[in-house]
Amino acid sequence: MSAVTSPSxxxxxxxxxxxxxxxxxxxxxxxxxxLAWRSVLKIKxxxxxxxxxxxxxxxxxxLFVFVFGQAMMGDWQTYRDFLMPGIIAQSVVFATLGTGxxxxxxxxxxxxxRFRSLPIARSAPLIGAILGDLVRYSITVVMVLVVGLAIGxxxxxxxxxxxGAAAVVLLFAxxxxxxxxxxxxxxxxxxxxxxFGMILMxxxxxxxxxxxxxxxxxxxxxxxxxxxxxxHLVDAMRGLMLGGDVAGPVAWTLLWSAIFVGVFFPxxxxxxxxxx
Amino acid sequence: MTDAIRxxxxxxxxxxxxxxxxxxxxxxxxxxxxxxGPNGSGKTTTVRILSTLLQPDEGRAEVGGFxxxxxxxxxxxxxxxxxxxxxxxxxxxxxENLVLIARLLGFDRSQARARSTELLERFELSDxxxxxxxxxxGGMRRRLDLAASLVGRxxxxxxxxxxxxxxxxxxxxxxxxxxxxxxxxxxVLLTTQYLEEADQLADDIMVLDHGRVISQGTPEQLKNHAxxxxxxxxxxxxxxxxxxTKIIEAVxxxxxxxDTVRARVPVTDAAxxxxxxxxLDEQGVAVAELSLRKPSLDEVFxxxxxxxxxxxxxxxxxxxxxxx
Ligand SMILES: Nc1ncnc2c1ncn2[C@@H]1O[C@H](COP(=O)(O)OP(=O)(O)OP(=O)(O)O)[C@@H](O)[C@H]1O
Ligand SMILES: [Mg+2]
Numbered sequence: 131m132s133a134v135t136s137p138s139x140x141x142x143x144x145x146x147x148x149x150x151x152x153x154x155x156x157x158x159x160x161x162x163x164x165l166a167w168r169s170v171l172k173i174k175x176x177x178x179x180x181x182x183x184x185x186x187x188x189x190x191x192x193l194f195v196f197v198f199g200q201a202m203m204g205d206w207q208t209y210r211d212f213l214m215p216g217i218i219a220q221s222v223v224f225a226t227l228g229t230g231x232x233x234x235x236x237x238x239x240x241x242x243x244r245f246r247s248l249p250i251a252r253s254a255p256l257i258g259a260i261l262g263d264l265v266r267y268s269i270t271v272v273m274v275l276v277v278g279l280a281i282g283x284x285x286x287x288x289x290x291x292x293x294g295a296a297a298v299v300l301l302f303a304x305x306x307x308x309x310x311x312x313x314x315x316x317x318x319x320x321x322x323x324x325x326f327g328m329i330l331m332x333x334x335x336x337x338x339x340x341x342x343x344x345x346x347x348x349x350x351x352x353x354x355x356x357x358x359x360x361x362h363l364v365d366a367m368r369g370l371m372l373g374g375d376v377a378g379p380v381a382w383t384l385l386w387s388a389i390f391v392g393v394f395f396p397x398x399x400x401x402x403x404x405x406x
Numbered sequence: 407m408t409d410a411i412r413x414x415x416x417x418x419x420x421x422x423x424x425x426x427x428x429x430x431x432x433x434x435x436x437x438x439x440x441x442x443g444p445n446g447s448g449k450t451t452t453v454r455i456l457s458t459l460l461q462p463d464e465g466r467a468e469v470g471g472f473x474x475x476x477x478x479x480x481x482x483x484x485x486x487x488x489x490x491x492x493x494x495x496x497x498x499x500x501x502e503n504l505v506l507i508a509r510l511l512g513f514d515r516s517q518a519r520a521r522s523t524e525l526l527e528r529f530e531l532s533d534x535x536x537x538x539x540x541x542x543x544g545g546m547r548r549r550l551d552l553a554a555s556l557v558g559r560x561x562x563x564x565x566x567x568x569x570x571x572x573x574x575x576x577x578x579x580x581x582x583x584x585x586x587x588x589x590x591x592x593x594v595l596l597t598t599q600y601l602e603e604a605d606q607l608a609d610d611i612m613v614l615d616h617g618r619v620i621s622q623g624t625p626e627q628l629k630n631h632a633x634x635x636x637x638x639x640x641x642x643x644x645x646x647x648x649x650x651t652k653i654i655e656a657v658x659x660x661x662x663x664x665d666t667v668r669a670r671v672p673v674t675d676a677a678x679x680x681x682x683x684x685x686l687d688e689q690g691v692a693v694a695e696l697s698l699r700k701p702s703l704d705e706v707f708x709x710x711x712x713x714x715x716x717x718x719x720x721x722x723x724x725x726x727x728x729x730x
Contacts, residue, residue, distance in 0.1 A: 152479065153479065161510055164506065164509045164510055165506075165510070167506075168495065168498065168502075168506055171497075171498055171502055172495070172497045172498065175497040175498065175499075175538055176497055239491070239493065239496075240489050240490075240491050240492075240493035241493050241494070241495055243454075243459055243487070243489055243493055244487065244489070244493040244507070244554065244555075245510075246458075246459055247457050247458065247459060247482055247485060247486075247487040248482055248507070248510055248511065248558075249479055249482040249483045249511070250510050254510075
């Protein structure tokens with residue numbers, strides 16, 4: 131094999147910057163941010179996405195508050211305040227589906243092959259996708275809040291409480307999107323991610339305290355709802371935004387987030403490496 | 407003379423099915439290696455292994471002196487990959503696609519812009535630079551994909567069926583690009599199902615069939631390999647073709663293959679030509695075209711595998727359908 135020599139870069143036309151010599155944590159983060167920029171560009175470029183991110187919250191908040199409000203709690207204003215933290219959580223939890231969907235699409239379209247043939251960290255595309263999605267989740271949170279404010283939602287927790295709740299829900303979403311990423315890497319088509327994700331997300335959000343107080347549920351459902359991670363999340367957000375118990379539900383939410391990351395981060399990375 | 411790629415005994419199985427069954431391969435630096443084979447013969451699998459996307463089950467491969475399994479990062483620094491299906495982000499514009507790749511390769515913002523503009527111009531995409539790639543035609547998308555694989559000025563370029571689905575104009579354009587890259591000293595590994603394409607571009611051709619290399623050499627050697635010359639004939643009146651076919655068959659005593667326009671027959675001895683002409687003349691067959699030539703790669707493929715590339719294509723496409 132002595133005759134084999136590497137084509138040296140000096141043979142190449144001038145002007146090419148030195149390709150990254152080796153993968154460092156700094157270069158990985160840089161590449162991750164560059165790929166996150168791509169995800170953000172995609173939100174901008176995709177009108178359906180913008181529509182989904184803006185119209186869905188308007189529709190959900192309006193329908194739930196004005197259709198169910200009276201029946202639920204006697205007057206729609208009380209239900210609105212109860213509902214807002216829940217519907218933010220629900221919107222963001224559903225939005226995490228987008229992570230798996232987009233990853234699956236990138237693999238299917240061969241875009242990941244291009245990234246993986248570049249001299250960058252193999253994890254960079256995964257990191258980029260998830261950082262970019264955090265932007266998407268933030269937009270979701272802001273949109274739902276704006277709609278809420280427009281119909282008179284004035285959280286007692288004030289700006290700090292709202293920021294705290296936003297931080298908690300984004301952290302939870304960050305943890306949950308690894309599950310979505312795992313699903314996205316395991317199934318073949320984006321459509322399958324959609325269907326599979328729905329099966330997971332509906333019980334997770336509706337079988338929680340997001341829309342209804344679990345106390346009103348039949349006992350078996352109550353047990354499910356009270357142990358649902360989304361219930362802890364929503365309770366934490368309610369505590370922060372509306373006042374009430376904070377420490378307990380926040381601790382539970384952090385624990386659940388850690389569990390999701392602990393289980394699904396390695397699984398997602400494993401599935402990503404093995405997907406060819 | 408150095409080798410840009412050296413692979414020995416590559417084996418890759420997918421669920422027990424051997425996609426590659428011991429492939430040896432050598433690509434000379436600065437030359438074009440054409441990998442020719444029908445659907446399912448293992449072309450893409452070979453490219454994916456040599457571009458570090460897939461690990462071989464057995465065998466080893468070196469690209470630019472680096473092992474594809476143990477030194478993938480070094481290999482990735484040398485290569486550009488244009489996969490079989492255009493791997494551009496449909497929602498991003500042409501510029502955004504190229505700038506993204508450039509940034510990932512370590513270009514700063516202004517260098518990235520400049521490189522993107524330069525490539526878009528070279529591939530006649532300047533007018534569409536700002537439009538999302540999903541609005542591009544198939545040919546434009548392929549050109550953008552090729553541009554993306556050239557951003558980092560790779561020393562070695564993989565092109566997996568680069569002209570499948572291109573019109574003749576775009577195909578000729580792409581051939582010119584490949585020739586230009588070779589002039590710049592780039593080594594190219596090109597897979598194709600088109601025998602003509604390999605003949606046009608490749609310095610060396612490797613023929614793959616069912617995951618095995620069934621032949622390797624220069625286009626010239628491959629044609630010689632098939633041995634015979636081919637006599638080809640076209641009559642002025644299509645109705646006379648069958649009569650002509652009978653005459654040639656009688657003279658050469660080999661089976662003649664004919665379509666509606668032409669008859670072909672492999673011949674071992676060029677001396678049959680005058681005899682054929684004489685008899686055709688006697689029978690009053692007006693000849694539009696009569697030639698004695700080296701066999702085309704299609705005919706070489708037939709000689710090598712016992713089946714034509716087209717038959718294989720039909721079979722493999724059916725399999726493909728089952729898999730999906
Ligand atoms: N990911 C995979 N899973 C299962 N089988 C695969 C996979 N990739 C390839 N194969 C099989 O391996 C064989 C070789 O496939 P490959 O894609 O390398 O062929 P090809 O020569 O590129 O064909 P084509 O001209 O259709 O692109 C085929 O039989 C194919 O079905
Ligand atoms: Mg292929």
